[in-house]
Amino acid sequence: MEGGKIKSFTDLVAWKEAHKLVISIYKITEEFPKNELFGITSQIRRCSVSVSSNIAEGFSRHSDLEKIHFYSITKGSITELQN
Secondary structure, three states, X not given: OHHHOOOOHHHOHHHHHHHHHHXXXXXXXOOOOHHHXXXXXXXXXXXXXXXXXXXXXXXXXXXXXXXXHHHHHHHHHXXXXXX
């Protein structure tokens, strides 16, 4: 990030933290029982990936309404993950 200007979604602090979350979630869920691979493990992983993915997609949108839509999905994914 040159001169403080955000040029990419990867410059966003929120995306960086979400990316760290994904990496952590994958490491943690490796220890889950194998019989949960297609259950809770898969769901938790999908939720975490959705967070960073929707931040990235929202960043690329041009209208404020589109950005809000994707950032709202991000919030929903975070809530689902907390659950």
